[in-house]
Amino acid sequence: NAGVTQTPKFRILKIGQSMTLQCTQDMNHNYMYWYRQDPGMGLKLIYYSVGAGITDKGEVPNGYNVSRSTTEDFPLRLELAAPSQTSVYFCASGGEGDTGELFFGEGSRLTVL
Amino acid sequence: AQSVTQLGSHVSVSEGALVLLRCNYSSSVPPYLFWYVQYPNQGLQLLLKYTTGATLVKGINGFEAEFKKSETSFHLTKPSAHMSDAAEYFCAVSESWSSASKIIFGSGTRLSIRP
Numbered sequence: 768n769a770g771v772t773q774t775p776k777f778r779i780l781k782i783g784q785s786m787t788l789q790c791t792q793d794m795n796h797n798y799m800y801w802y803r804q805d806p807g808m809g810l811k812l813i814y815y816s817v818g819a820g821i822t823d824k825g826e827v828p829n830g831y832n833v834s835r836s837t838t839e840d841f842p843l844r845l846e847l848a849a850p851s852q853t854s855v856y857f858c859a860s861g862g863e864g865d866t867g868e869l870f871f872g873e874g875s876r877l878t879v880l
Numbered sequence: 881a882q883s884v885t886q887l888g889s890h891v892s893v894s895e896g897a898l899v900l901l902r903c904n905y906s907s908s909v910p911p912y913l914f915w916y917v918q919y920p921n922q923g924l925q926l927l928l929k930y931t932t933g934a935t936l937v938k939g940i941n942g943f944e945a946e947f948k949k950s951e952t953s954f955h956l957t958k959p960s961a962h963m964s965d966a967a968e969y970f971c972a973v974s975e976s977w978s979s980a981s982k983i984i985f986g987s988g989t990r991l992s993i994r995p
Contacts, residue, residue, distance in 0.1 A: 771923070807889060807987055807988070808987055809884075809970060809985040809986055809987040809988055810924075810970070810985040812983075857923055857924070859923075859924075862983065867912060867914070867929060867931065867974065868926045868929070869916075869924070869926070869983070870925075871923030871924045871925065872923050873921070873922055873923050874921075874922075874923055
């Protein structure tokens, strides 16, 4: 059972470059999320989606974009990368129904130099 | 507005000793409370949760937490630490278990286990 799969696991970008972090889930969850994790700061919500075609901003959306064309996929786009976007990014799905449990991917470590 | 405070960014205990990780929350409505664990180079996974009902909640790997409304706390405990418990632990609060956009995570507590 794959769960939530993120790619790539590691990436180094130069300032001003763009890239897309891929996320796919096979649990048929309607809700999907992108978080970033910085040392000592916990997790901050970037964007979330409650279903295909529907996305909304979280706490820290600036510099990012998302799309949700299918239930399974929720890519995160970084435009004009900046050093402040150096972080570990986690995709998650779930948070609905009786359990409220979120299922996380293994993370994508991004460094912007 | 909701908030979560985890007291102590790093806790170190001896193998076999009691584990106590502290979490205090603030919420304007009855909260839903969660503890997640993150092992090195992995994503977070749910350890336990409180929604309604019994205030003492048991989770995986022998962990449990007690919801204390009067103290606005949801501390995580385990009677006897094991080396495999070394990880980072996150407390989280939500005003609705069906809307993770309102889940707020604490800053995390790294648990180290001494042999």
